[in-house]
Amino acid sequence: MRSFVSVVLALFAVGAAAQQTVNMPIVIELSGAGAVSGTNFRDGAVLAIDEINAKGGILGRKIVAPQSDTQSNPGISRAQVQKAIDSDPYVILGPVFSGSVKVNMVLAQQAEVPQITGAEAAEITQMGNPYIFRTSFGQQMSMPKIANYIRDGLKAKTVAVLWVNNDFGKGGRDTFTKEMAARGIKVVADVPTESGQVDFAADVVKLKGANADAIFVYTNEEESARFLREARKQGVTKPLIGETTLLGQKVIDMAGDAANGARGHVGLSADAPVPAVLAWKQKFLKRFGYVPDHNGIKGYTGVYAVKYATGKIGKFDRKLLAKTLHGLTITPKQEPGILMETTWDAHGDIDRVSFLAEVVDGKQKIVQTLPKLGK
Amino acid sequence: MLLWQTSQTINFAQGEFVMLPAFFVLAAMKFGGLSFPLAMLVGLAVALLVLGLLFKRLVVDPIIRHGVLPLVISTIALAILLKEGVKEFYAADAQPFPAAWATTNLEIAGAAISVQSLVIMAVALVTVGLLQYFLAGTATGRRMQATAQNPALARVLGIPVKRMILYTFLINAALVALASFLVSPIYLAKFSNGETLGLVAFIAAIVGGFNQVKGAIVGGVLLGVIDNFVAAYLSAQYRAAIPLFLLIAVILFRPQGLLGRVEERTV
Numbered sequence: 001m002r003s004f005v006s007v008v009l010a011l012f013a014v015g016a017a018a019q020q021t022v023n024m025p026i027v028i029e030l031s032g033a034g035a036v037s038g039t040n041f042r043d044g045a046v047l048a049i050d051e052i053n054a055k056g057g058i059l060g061r062k063i064v065a066p067q068s069d070t071q072s073n074p075g076i077s078r079a080q081v082q083k084a085i086d087s088d089p090y091v092i093l094g095p096v097f098s099g100s101v102k103v104n105m106v107l108a109q110q111a112e113v114p115q116i117t118g119a120e121a122a123e124i125t126q127m128g129n130p131y132i133f134r135t136s137f138g139q140q141m142s143m144p145k146i147a148n149y150i151r152d153g154l155k156a157k158t159v160a161v162l163w164v165n166n167d168f169g170k171g172g173r174d175t176f177t178k179e180m181a182a183r184g185i186k187v188v189a190d191v192p193t194e195s196g197q198v199d200f201a202a203d204v205v206k207l208k209g210a211n212a213d214a215i216f217v218y219t220n221e222e223e224s225a226r227f228l229r230e231a232r233k234q235g236v237t238k239p240l241i242g243e244t245t246l247l248g249q250k251v252i253d254m255a256g257d258a259a260n261g262a263r264g265h266v267g268l269s270a271d272a273p274v275p276a277v278l279a280w281k282q283k284f285l286k287r288f289g290y291v292p293d294h295n296g297i298k299g300y301t302g303v304y305a306v307k308y309a310t311g312k313i314g315k316f317d318r319k320l321l322a323k324t325l326h327g328l329t330i331t332p333k334q335e336p337g338i339l340m341e342t343t344w345d346a347h348g349d350i351d352r353v354s355f356l357a358e359v360v361d362g363k364q365k366i367v368q369t370l371p372k373l374g375k
Numbered sequence: 376m377l378l379w380q381t382s383q384t385i386n387f388a389q390g391e392f393v394m395l396p397a398f399f400v401l402a403a404m405k406f407g408g409l410s411f412p413l414a415m416l417v418g419l420a421v422a423l424l425v426l427g428l429l430f431k432r433l434v435v436d437p438i439i440r441h442g443v444l445p446l447v448i449s450t451i452a453l454a455i456l457l458k459e460g461v462k463e464f465y466a467a468d469a470q471p472f473p474a475a476w477a478t479t480n481l482e483i484a485g486a487a488i489s490v491q492s493l494v495i496m497a498v499a500l501v502t503v504g505l506l507q508y509f510l511a512g513t514a515t516g517r518r519m520q521a522t523a524q525n526p527a528l529a530r531v532l533g534i535p536v537k538r539m540i541l542y543t544f545l546i547n548a549a550l551v552a553l554a555s556f557l558v559s560p561i562y563l564a565k566f567s568n569g570e571t572l573g574l575v576a577f578i579a580a581i582v583g584g585f586n587q588v589k590g591a592i593v594g595g596v597l598l599g600v601i602d603n604f605v606a607a608y609l610s611a612q613y614r615a616a617i618p619l620f621l622l623i624a625v626i627l628f629r630p631q632g633l634l635g636r637v638e639e640r641t642v
């Protein structure tokens with residue numbers, strides 16, 4: 001009898017402990033081509049979760065965030081998201097790769113679980129999913145900015161495009177070429193590359209042969225670094241322009257001196273001239289021992305957005321959380337963890353200030369701050 | 376190819392063998408605080424020990440007596456173990472690897488020629504020259520060739536066959552370490568690098584001729600040139616298929632490889 005009572009009490013204790021936590025699984029790229037992005041996103045999210053838990057959690061509940069690796073593979077990411085859904089999550093954090101998000105976000109939508117993603121492909125928020133939320137600009141927001149820079153800043157009349165042949169790269173390439181056409185800038189070379197590609201010699205030969213006024217590079221982190229090294233090796237002198245990834249700190253670290261001179265638009269930057277962001281960068285560096293890139297900010301601010309919105313509605317209600325996030329603006333004054341004023345629109349797209357940057361002496365240097373689109 | 380000639384060892388982990396020494400160097404720098412040149416020496420020493428001596432003693436020797444196929448399967452398993460081991464214990468993402476030479480360019484007749492590429496070509500040519508000289512011009516090299524051609528007869532003639540085979544494994548380890556140090560500054564050091572490198576090296580060896588060192592070199596150069604020409608002037612998307620087309624063509628029309636000798640074996 002005594003043992004029966006003990007078991008019942010233990011079960012109650014476990015139940016009570018479960019009540020005191022909120023489940024936020026991180027489904028992310030920890031290996032494969034997306035490992036750099038995914039690890040940054042994961043570490044940013046973990047940093048935010050630890051801070052929030054240290055202060056008592058969300059509405060008194062501690063966050064538990066089991067991690068699973070998509071291996072940068074859309075099929076595996078779908079299985080991992082299904083596994084996460086089976087554990088009754090409040091929200092799902094990740095993945096970053098657009099190709100993965102496109103195949104797994106339907107599962108989260110069907111289960112009515114808000115999904116906070118780092119993906120940037122334009123069509124992700126154009127498919128009528130009310131449960132998907134970005135943590136950075138989609139391509140439809142960032143490409144007009146980079147296109148304006150190429151037209152007004154570089155005065156380029158022709159441009160060559162190098163892009164990675166996955167959902168992220170294809171979406172970016174399509175949006176970019178549309179923006180170029182709208183501004184009368186001719187795309188004279190259109191060079192697709194493969195995800196995980198290691199040898200860029202032939203691609204650089206093609207780009208050099210096109211003799212464009214500027215070269216726009218839209219690949220993932222590791223490929224960007226390999227491309228920059230090859231471009232330096234072949235003596236490319238034309239401006240190398242990128243959108244966020246090309247100028248990320250991890251790319252700069254991997255490319256070494258070859259990254260110097262690369263420039264472009266960054267939707268998010270750990271080097272943004274914003275005191276809260278710079279303080280966050282130091283905090284991240286101290287905790288994880290490496291300089292974060294924009295994906296770290298995505299993970300960090302994504303968690304704080306959930307915290308703020310949940311605090312606003314006063315209870316854990318997934319549907320209400322999704323509804324609340326649509327059209328919500330969070331300022332650093334309301335929630336310091338959001339770092340910069342951020343607005344989500346009715347599609348889950350994000351709006352906030354962004355930056356023009358250049359790589360100087362192995363560091364990303366912000367040269368101009370661009371206002372929110374809605375201002 | 377050296378291993379096949381002397382000990383009938385087909386190593387499907389050869390690509391991972393090229394990937395690994397770069398991580399030995401990075402680990403020596405990161406955890407041992409060594410300078411890059413010292414770390415390269417440590418990397419070379421560890422490669423000789425792990426990829427030469429231990430590979431022979433722990434993997435090849437116990438399994439080769441059961442036939443070539445079990446060894447092939449073992450080296451496939453070894454490739455997975457090495458790859459996942461690096462991913463688990465060092466890093467899943469690509470790591471920058473310092474270059475031991477200048478990364479500047481020379482301007483010759485309006486063309487930018489990378490010092491890095493020149494150094495790689497020079498080191499490769501010198502290494503191949505030295506290897507050829509060693510194999511053909513020294514007593515030890517000739518003993519190794521004799522071992523490769525007929526181990527039983529070599530034993531009768533008093534050649535220490537086991538030691539010759541060990542030398543081959545050590546030379547192989549030194550060569551993969553050198554390849555790793557040359558290629559990693561360009562490709563970056565990553566646990567999955569062996570997949571591409573291993574496949575290409577294997578195809579190059581078959582195309583050039585599996586029983587000729589110069590054949591493998593010719594195969595490698597041919598493959599590299601065709602691959603880049605196809606990617607630059609035909610289609611980048613189908614570049615991965617070209618080496619396989621070449622492989623099929625060689626197997627169909629010249630199975631001994633471009634420079635290989637026809638060999639007959641008793642079965």
